[in-house]
Amino acid sequence: MENLIALLIAAPLLGAAVLLCGGRRLDAVGHWIGTVLAAASFVIGVLLFADMLGKAADHRAVTQHLFSWIPVAGFQADVTFRLDQLSMTFVLLITGVGSLIHLYSVGYMEHDERRRRFFGYLNLFLAAMLLLVLADNYLLLYVGWEGVGLASYLLIGFWQHKPSAATAAKKAFLVNRVGDVGLSIAIMLMFTTFGTFAFTPVLGAVDGASEGKLTAIALMLLLAACGKSAQVPLQSWLGDAMEGPTPVSALIHAATMVTAGVYLIVRSGALFDAAPDAQLVVTVVGAVTLLFGAIVGCAKDDIKKALAGSTMSQIGYMVLAAGLGPIGYAFAIMHLVTHGFFKAGLFLGAGSVMHGMNDEVDMRRYGGLRKYMPVTFVTFGLGYLAIIGFPGLSGFFSKDKIIEAAFAKGGTEGWILGGAALLGAALTAYYMTRVMLMTFFGEERWRARPTASPAEPDVEPAAEERGTHAEPHPHESPWIMTIPMIVLAFGSVFAGAFFGVGNRFLHWLEPVTGHEEGNSPVSAATVTAATLVLLLVGVGIAYLQYGRRPVPAVAPRGSLLTRAARRDLLQDDFNHVVLVRGGEHLTRSLVYVDHTLVDGVVNGSAASMGGLSGRLRRLQNGYARSYAVSMFGGAAVLIALTLLMRAV
């Protein structure tokens, strides 16, 4: 049965190869090839899942060795896949949500002439992501890691004719590369520490290594996770990544790829457990990001960017949970899965809205859409309820557990982390309600003549390029788009309860991640109550601001914090000034140095040699008498030398 593992990856990889090399003649059927192969991968995943369920909990992990990849002396990298409960969870999430989004894209990208290529990239992404979660060693994981980065690059920049998209794609890849440096250094450190970088031997030998080294490895892994999962300080690419087509945002930048960092941390749990300092850093990063993302999400008027802020924030929750150690691993993954459902659903809903609104993304030009898009409204609304943690829905179960676990960390840290998580829950309620109200309720602002929005100047070309200035005619999306939304809405509603009740998910993952109960200073019921109260506060404030009052079509200037949040809390400005400008100056001066100094030394010596020979050339004037002088002078010198030698 485990021989099927390779097929999981092979199916979408084949799709990518066929679609990208196939040329124009596949244009007509390309999207179906892609979708079918994604679905095939899902089916294989389900088969393997069924097989796994049939085994005892401790014997569920299987490996498949394909071939020796890089054999050099002590450095042995193999292409080996490992399917255990953790990767199984991911496989199902990736292929499941992935297949749905393939289906959705068939409708969404219908009018794009490069649809075949889009599906090729999507399939490539699936293959790379599956490789990431199925790899049995860190180096192979690295391949998938960069592979998803590539797919993300290609998909963000899918509309390459837009300079903003191309720039965003490049930015995403570069920021991710910074994270990748962390991963490669981590692998190198593992190699010098353990002599290997396969999961089992490394994680099994943690006891033998010094804590300093382990902390270093863990911090480097965290850097990698920050890059991929858009955590502070490497979060800046995620907002720009929304330049990509919306299904991409749903699949890659919400449900799957961005959670790879969480996967990495949970997968390396044993390592982090042995490096408490690093764990503390992980929790801090998670807490900071969850607030950061939430604040940014509160200020954005672009629906996708607001959701992107939300994604950042939710992943912050997961990273926070993952940093808590065995108390939180399972909950991190659980939140990851439920988040995968509802965030994908939300993005697909946003895509559906844009689809009906001529690709308008500014929420200030939405309003009152619930009448025109009932299915979208309902599915989006269910996703909304799930994400804010409405009792009974998915988000409630997973997020609540994380907040509890944060308190269970104990000590001052526990209070701070728990407090941050609670505050985040309130903020989540606020910004999601804001999105909901601005989009589906209130007056129909899109009827007004669209005017330039000063707050989000970069969204303007998008609307101009693809659509017209004509007044949009909101309409419900075709069934091929709504079906995935409905399926995901089901997931958003029931997944949490299914996993949470009776700790089913916890027991499923326990053999891989281990679990221990923390001793929380506050009872679970108190936390839940506090969460609910804060939730209500958030929703209430949002309602007062956006539900009761009409939403201005042009964003008001806002407070300092709002303006900063609109600009991603000035992180881009910082990057621009320090890294981009500084880098430009550095390269420019280096080019100058290369030309004048490095080359100049050589050219200068050549020139001085040339000058010297030019001088010497004048001695060679062609007059026999001049030559005679030199001969005579030479003779004199010879005599002088002879005399000198005699004298000495």
Next chain:
Amino acid sequence: MNPVNYLYLAALLFTIGATGVLIRRNAIVLFMCIELMLNACNLAFVTFSRMHGNLDGQIIAFFTMVVAAAEVVVGLAIIVSLFRSRHSASVDDASLMKL
């Protein structure tokens, strides 16, 4: 008087001749200066012959004279043919050694 003085005289004449070669442009005078140098050498040889009490020095001087004669014959022929082609006896006019 010490016969070494003949050597000093020879050295002086040789130097004057050499300087003349360097200074004069007229090929004929130049040749004369060369003759002067050769004669200075001959004087030295003759003096050495006396100094060592054998005739080998004189033999060398004799050969020098013969060679000088041959040299003058060829050299003057060269000057004449040069003058024919260039209408000048200046050695500077034959500065073809430069590219």
Next chain:
Amino acid sequence: MTPLATPAAPLTDGLTLAAYSTSTGEAVQFWILGTVAVIGALCTVFMRRAVHSALSLAGTMIVLAVFYLANGAYFLGIVQIVVYTGAIMMLFLFVVMLVGVTAADSLKETIKGQRWLALLCGLGFGVLLLAGIGNASLTQFDGLSEANAPGNVQGLAALIFTKYVFAFEITGALLITAAVGAMVLTHRERTERALTQREMSERRVREGKHLPPLPAPGVYARHNAVDIAGLLPDGTPSELTVNPTLRERGQVRDVSREALGDLKALEQRSEERLERTRSGEGTQ
């Protein structure tokens, strides 16, 4: 004038090496003739005319011949006078005649720094040479009385035909080669018939320049002598009218100034008249 019965006794005694000295007569002769030789050499170098240089050189060579004789080289002394001064120097004079006077005679230096470098090198060389001789341990003088005992010419002959016979033969070959070489260099094979006077005049007509005979010197001027260039109508001297050799030597007298002076005077006179007309114009 005939020298020097060298006392044999000191020579047998190795302890009195430094005592060798020539007779006072020879010393006097050396100092007087030596001065003459040096002056002759300097004149050879610095005389402007090649003929003068040649004559100075001849003088120096004669002095040297005397020194050869004084040094016991009787054969060489005579050969020096007969062959060198007599034959070779004559050859020089012939060539000087053949070549004539050229600009090369000028002592003006054309290569920058050449003269100073040459003098510097010469001075340095001379000083070093003299110092070298002074440093050498030239204390032992054997004299030639023993070697010249059978006669100087016999002694030389004995050496030339025994020890140096190969060198002698080769020198002979060298002389013959030189003679042939000189002939080859100077000889011009006449490959075509010599032009007749008629043909030459026809060619002149065809070329169209100097159709008439060259103008006589001074014919257009008031002076009438070979060293005065004839003046062209504009008052400049004509190159064609004087012998090139005279021109090279700078022995041409220029009378163009006088003509210009005349012209000036003429203009001045005419101006006086013109001034009147000009002032007349001014009043109109």
Next chain:
Amino acid sequence: MSFPLLTVTAALPAVGAVATAAVPAARRTAAKWLALAVSLATLGLAVAVLVRFDPDGDRYQLTESHSWISDFGVRYELGVDGIGVALLALTALLIPFIVLAGWHDADPLETGSSRWRPTQGFFALILAVEAMVILSFEATDVFLFYIFFEAMLIPLYFLIGGFGDRAHQGGEETASTQRSYAAVKFLLYNLAGGLIMLAAVIGLYTVAGNFSLQEIAQARADGSLHMATSTERWLFLGFFFAFAVKAPLWPLHTWLPNAMGESTAPVAVLITAVVDKVGTFAMLRFCLQLFPEASKWATPVILVLAVISILYGALLAVGQRDIKRLIAYASISHFGFIIMGIFAMTSQGQSGATLYMVNHGISTAALLLVAGFLISRRGSRLIADYGGVQKVAPVLAGTFLVGGLATLSLPGLAPFVSEFLVLVGTFTRHPVIGIVATVGIVLAALYTLVLYQRTMTGPVKAEVATMPDLRVRELVVVAPLIALLLFLGVYPKPVADLVNPAVEHTMSDVHKTDPKPDVEAAR
């Protein structure tokens, strides 16, 4: 006497060069086909060498040895180890693509141009370079190696100076000035290096008494040939300098951007992908084997220079406005990696460096040749003159992207394997240098993606709008290279197996063993 396979492999392109040059000018196309046929036949012979070579057998195989200049102990000695075989195969592999890519590069110029471009000469020179490069990979006699190391400069000089880019902004006159500048600079740099090496070669002879690599290495290993420390160091520096110029290592690199910028893309590939490899190859073969102690002595400085090369080359690549110069600086960065791997003195580093040589050859060839196709379409090398090509010529853009991704060492493509090995190999012994070098991979992404973004994406520029996509001939050039990049990225084992035993030999030459991991060391 067995069949002299190595000699024949090198002789075939040499003979082919002469034959190509002899084709009359009127039958230009025949010359092209002849050159292509010869290069393919050479590839066949290289494959035969590959097959006959047994990775686990003797260190040097297929050896040939004949006395040549007996007075000085110079012998005609050939032999290949795993590293040599790999690079020989790379050379033989790339030449057909270079010939094919340069199919029209030496066609006579349009009427009205006075420049004379002998088509046959172009291809003959390429084959001549191939012959000499192959011989320098095969030579195991130091003097013999030196001869070919230097002699290959001559045909390259003419290739750079005589057949410049057809696309030049400054008009033919500027182009020709810059071309000769580049060619002369190339020649002077490499000659300077070569002459210093000649001194070292002679020095080696006076110390060792012969030129045979194997004999000297053997004598050094068993202690029968003792060198004074300072002598060894001087000789090492003499050799290393020449190789560092050829490789090129900072700060001796400035000839490369000029040479690559001014020459046609195929010639640029020839320089950076094939010829420069002789420099790094020779470091492995000669510097480490002949002067192990001096190599270890110089390691810190060389590693620092290599890291500077990596970062400096990458940063300068970011600052370039000319596509080909950008790729040239990227190559300088990559050569920094190779040299770093060699002198890391670990098996991973050296295996990685050797793989890197092969992979860099293929990836740079792919990127540069596509860039060349692009440049020949628009007639400009300036990045700013392009934009939106992706829309007009998607296949060209796609292949360009793959080439670029290979350059930035994307996992899954061949260069990743080698780059990672080099980094790991360096890190195990010199962690700080390894980490600093890792920054290079971010910069690599920066310059590649900036290049791609500026040329291929964005609104379609008017001058680009009518650009045709890749033609069949061009596709035939690029597709196999890309396939190879993918294959070697996924399954590099064959090459690694070929190289590993040779690297083990080298490691034992320098008396170094890989550092043990902490956990094992603790046990």
